[in-house]
Amino acid sequence: MRDIKHAIILGSGFETALQPLESIKVETPFNFKKVVVYRVVVGDVKTLAVLRHGVDHENPPHMVEYRANMWSLKELGANRLLAVNTVGAINPIMRPGDLTVPHNMIDFTKRRHYTFYNTQPVVHIDFTKPYCEELRSLLIKSTCKLGETVWDKSTYICTEGPRFETAAEIRVFRILGADVVGMTGCPEAALARELGLCYASLCIVSNMAAGMQSRITSKEVSDIALRKREVVIKVLGETIKSMPAERSCSCSIQTNSEFKIQHKA
Numbered sequence: 001m002r003d004i005k006h007a008i009i010l011g012s013g014f015e016t017a018l019q020p021l022e023s024i025k026v027e028t029p030f031n032f033k034k035v036v037v038y039r040v041v042v043g044d045v046k047t048l049a050v051l052r053h054g055v056d057h058e059n060p061p062h063m064v065e066y067r068a069n070m071w072s073l074k075e076l077g078a079n080r081l082l083a084v085n086t087v088g089a090i091n092p093i094m095r096p097g098d099l100t101v102p103h104n105m106i107d108f109t110k111r112r113h114y115t116f117y118n119t120q121p122v123v124h125i126d127f128t129k130p131y132c133e134e135l136r137s138l139l140i141k142s143t144c145k146l147g148e149t150v151w152d153k154s155t156y157i158c159t160e161g162p163r164f165e166t167a168a169e170i171r172v173f174r175i176l177g178a179d180v181v182g183m184t185g186c187p188e189a190a191l192a193r194e195l196g197l198c199y200a201s202l203c204i205v206s207n208m209a210a211g212m213q214s215r216i217t218s219k220e221v222s223d224i225a226l227r228k229r230e231v232v233i234k235v236l237g238e239t240i241k242s243m244p245a246e247r248s249c250s251c252s253i254q255t256n257s258e259f260k261i262q263h264k265a
């Protein structure tokens, strides 16, 4: 698997979307968590894949061991990650079924393991632009090439969950400048940056956020993911095919060579 330098991270509704060629269980130092990483074909390219919530969708968003997922992919040699997240639309111009590639984020999670650096060395990563601009651009171009409409900028706000938000919370989030709301984008993006990995997200709008439709059910979220997953997989394949051999962004600057030693001890 070490010859593959990219990976996809899939969420709700994608558990049955892949036909893995191979799988490997990666042991991690994070609560002895083992992560199953698949080698899969998307479009006609091979890539690594992780099911964010586990192989049977057993971990709700606030219980996902994000550190283990990201660490496993780095261990196997991936340095570019394409994530798929489902979101609710806060911006009223968006509609269920739309796709968006967010350019910034706001973190409203509460009690997740959000860093690899709890001890020395003390590290503060630059997170001005939380997503890799190079991967974002490739994702947007690939989506357009396939004839899909995509919102090429949006601010993603991440809540703790697992409950959906209140209408009052959504009103506040709109004032803060958020366009979409989800439960899985943080700390995933920050952990990728800490490891020096490129990371961008393709978001599927599954519903209007609380207060913008009568009620929200988890069924409609997974139903939309099921409906859109074929095109999403195509976009991921097309994006991977369009990746230049070398990275020209600044994501890798965050790589800290001491990290592996520190956590493997």
Ligand SMILES: [Zn+2]
Binding pocket: 132, 133, 134, 135, 197, 198, 199, 247, 249, 250, 251, 252
């Ligand atoms: Zn990058």
